[in-house]
Amino acid sequence: MxxxxxxxxxxxxxxxxxxxxxxxxxxxxxxxxxxxxxxxxxxxxxxxxxxxxxxxxxxxxxxxxxxxxxxKPLEDNYAPLDIKGLSEEKSAIVILGGGIKRGTLRGEEIEFKTLSRLYEGLKLYQNSGYELVVTGGTPPGMSGISEAEIMRDVLVDFGVDSEHIMVEDKALTTWLNAVNTTGILEGLGYRRIILVTDAIHMSRSLSSFQKNWKYELIAAPANYLWEDRINILDFFPNGNSLExxxxxxxxxxxxxxxxxxx
Missing domain, CATH: 1.10.287 (Helix Hairpins)
Incomplete structure (x- = not known):
């Protein structure tokens, strides 16, 4: 409720x-x-x-x-992450769910922003070998597998070994993403989280994780929305700006x- x-x-x-x-x-x-x-x-x-x-x-x-x-103010502080420059530390790449579509002709499908986050997490994984964590639950009243399980299946389709993917399938909010995943990772001895979400969502996500994680936390933004190259049409009402x-x-x-x- x-x-x-x-x-x-x-x-x-x-x-x-x-x-x-x-x-x-x-x-x-x-x-x-x-x-x-x-x-x-x-x-x-x-x-x-x-x-x-x-x-x-x-x-x-x-x-x-x-x-x-x-x-612009939400995205300005978060540059793309170069993971190759990080020091050695037991690390996990945490990918936050961005929504799924249920009841399509194909059944359950991930939203574009979820796919964008998975792609960013996949690139980081390929360049580091760090373990992956996907997080996202099933909304009340909905049936079917959780968002995190669908995300895991997509990563497996991309060629990731399922043994390198941890699934947190209960969280329905950014706050619970943080609470649940930090609890799992701290118990397993991890000391660094590389957080993957949309650039526009990063401030709220970092705030949630910082309140629940006392170790190193690094932003890995995906799916930037802000564009500094504009034309006259951008100053007329349009669906993209509204969204x-x-x-x-x-x-x-x-x-x-x-x-x-x-």
């Missing part, structure tokens, strides 16, 4: 749910009856200001301006929420 409540609240605080909430408020305000003439004037003013704010928000969220403010900014807002909201985690 907590899983669904958390996600419903997030869907209403983030676009496009946020836009729906704003429109609903304006519609309710417009149909409000039985108020004085001065209140009617104030109501029209509030509705006008609300529409201006809504249009401005939609524009920012669906253009390059939004990415400049929301996406990227929604992802960024999810991360900012998560960072605020995780400030209260211990």
């Amino acid at each position: 907590v899983y669904y409540i958390r996600n419903i609240i997030a869907s209403l605080l983030l676009p496009p749910g946020l836009f729906f909430v704003l429109v609903a408020i304006l519609v309710l305000l417009n149909f409000k009856k039985g108020i004085s003439y001065s209140a009617q004037r104030n109501k029209k003013r509030y509705i006008s200001l609300g529409l201006i704010f809504l249009l401005f928000s939609v524009y920012i969220f669906s253009t390059y301006f939004g990415e400049l403010m929301l996406v 990227n900014n929604i992802k960024a807002m999810h991360e900012w909201l998560g960072l605020i929420w995780y400030l209260f985690k211990r």
Whole structure:
């Protein structure tokens, strides 16, 4: 139940749910009856200001301006990792799940960002030989194998020996990814985690792992969204910017929420 409540609240605080909430408020305000003439004037003013704010928000969220403010700050501090320069230490490459699709014509399939993370983890594994850990559970009410098990199967398809892959199949949040995997690895004597996730997701992921892991922690970002090469079309509303900014807002909201985690 907590899983669904958390996600419903997030869907209403983030676009496009946020836009729906704003429109609903304006519609309710417009149909409000039985108020004085001065209140009617104030109501029209509030509705006008609300529409201006809504249009401005939609524009920012669906253009390059939004990415400049929301996406870029999340990715700027995380350069690609050169694993060959690391010192000798018992290390594990931890790959966070990024979602799977259930009920497609092929059954269960990994999302693109999960595939991107797996590819990054695979390259690190090939250049180091470190053990791999995949983490991701099965949402409540869903049937079938866990996200982590699907990730493991993809890595095996890529040629990785299953004996070199540890599976954590319970976590449904970034926080639980951290809690569960650090508990496993510390008990096995590991002293370094190389953390693989989207660059935009790295700040929240590192924060979660730092609160649960007292040893070395290294970021290995994948799937960068920010592009510094732009053209005039980027300043017009477009689906790609909207998608990227929604992802960024999810991360900012998560960072605020995780400030209260211990």
